[in-house]
Amino acid sequence: MRGMFYVYFVGTAGSGKSTLVDVFSKWLEDRDQDVVLVNLDPGAKWLPYGPDVDVRDYVSVERVMREFMLGPNGAFIACADMIASFADKIKEEVERGNPDYILVDTPGQMELFAFREAGRVITSTLCSDRTAVVYLVDASLMRSPSSLTASLLLSVSVQFRLLKPQVNVLSKSDLLTKRDREIATRWFEHVDYIYSMISKEENALLGSLSQSIMSSLMEFESLTDIIPVSSKTGEGIDDLFAHLQRIFAGGEEEFVDVGPLRADEAWY
Ligand SMILES: Nc1nc2c(ncn2[C@@H]2O[C@H](COP(=O)(O)OP(=O)(O)O)[C@@H](O)[C@H]2O)c(=O)[nH]1
Numbered sequence: 001m002r003g004m005f006y007v008y009f010v011g012t013a014g015s016g017k018s019t020l021v022d023v024f025s026k027w028l029e030d031r032d033q034d035v036v037l038v039n040l041d042p043g044a045k046w047l048p049y050g051p052d053v054d055v056r057d058y059v060s061v062e063r064v065m066r067e068f069m070l071g072p073n074g075a076f077i078a079c080a081d082m083i084a085s086f087a088d089k090i091k092e093e094v095e096r097g098n099p100d101y102i103l104v105d106t107p108g109q110m111e112l113f114a115f116r117e118a119g120r121v122i123t124s125t126l127c128s129d130r131t132a133v134v135y136l137v138d139a140s141l142m143r144s145p146s147s148l149t150a151s152l153l154l155s156v157s158v159q160f161r162l163l164k165p166q167v168n169v170l171s172k173s174d175l176l177t178k179r180d181r182e183i184a185t186r187w188f189e190h191v192d193y194i195y196s197m198i199s200k201e202e203n204a205l206l207g208s209l210s211q212s213i214m215s216s217l218m219e220f221e222s223l224t225d226i227i228p229v230s231s232k233t234g235e236g237i238d239d240l241f242a243h244l245q246r247i248f249a250g251g252e253e254e255f256v257d258v259g260p261l262r263a264d265e266a267w268y
């Protein structure tokens with residue numbers, strides 16, 4: 001049996017997940033890979049790609065709002081939890097054609113997926129032994145060492161939650177000015193430079209907090225490694241692919257797999 005690769009795209013709202021799913025799928029298809037696209041966002045109004053498997057066929061935010069008399073936020077939470085109960089069915093639908101790659105687009109609001117038990121139920125069911133998470137850090141938010149620190153912490157929290165090998169990408173890299181790009185690269189390559197930038201930040205407490213967080217993060221290179229990627233220019237897509245290949249080949253640190261959780265085991 002050929003191996004199936006699962007790649008989840010996770011990031012804050014508007015970080016470019018759906019666009020990257022579209023662009024990356026075309027990149028793979030150009031290389032004769034059989035790709036299945038999965039939309040897990042029940043609230044998606046429009047998607048840049050045509051999903052092969054769509055969670056909107058299983059749950060509808062509007063219907064949940066009407067039936068349970070919930071506002072939009074409550075309905076999104078209810079839907080996220082309901083999706084978990086369909087995880088087995090979705091898996092069957094996804095794997096039916098035995099594709100090479102399964103690209104999974106996650107809800108616009110990351111917290112609905114990454115920080116609710118339902119997200120872990122899904123990623124522990126809808127997966128193979130070659131599953132990775134691509135975490136998108138929005139380049140347009142990268143303006144200071146403290147915002148970088150906050151973004152990386154968020155990425156680490158996702159990794160703690162989902163317990164899958166993870167690769168960080170700096171999305172929308174085409175929006176970086178030459179100077180921003182230089183700083184972004186130096187941030188990741190030169191720890192001393194980061195420290196000196198942090199120590200120049202206005203708020204001393206913030207600076208020392210960022211510094212101690214950064215020094216912990218720096219101990220785990222994979223946590224701070226970040227690939228500039230643009231869905232607009234195609235920059236970094238091949239790097240991302242190479243990185244995923246290394247993960248799938250087992251070159252990355254192993255993560256403890258907690259095994260599949262059943263939907264009824266989840267703490268809602
Ligand atoms: N400049 C630029 N804009 C992008 C890129 N990727 C996505 N966008 C834009 O960012 C917005 C949000 O993208 P989307 O993929 O819907 O984000 P999602 O909420 O994470 O799925 C859209 O207006 C996209 O056109 C990129 O690589 N470069």
Ligand SMILES: [Mg+2]
Pocket residue numbers: 017018019041044105106107108
């Ligand atoms: Mg999206």
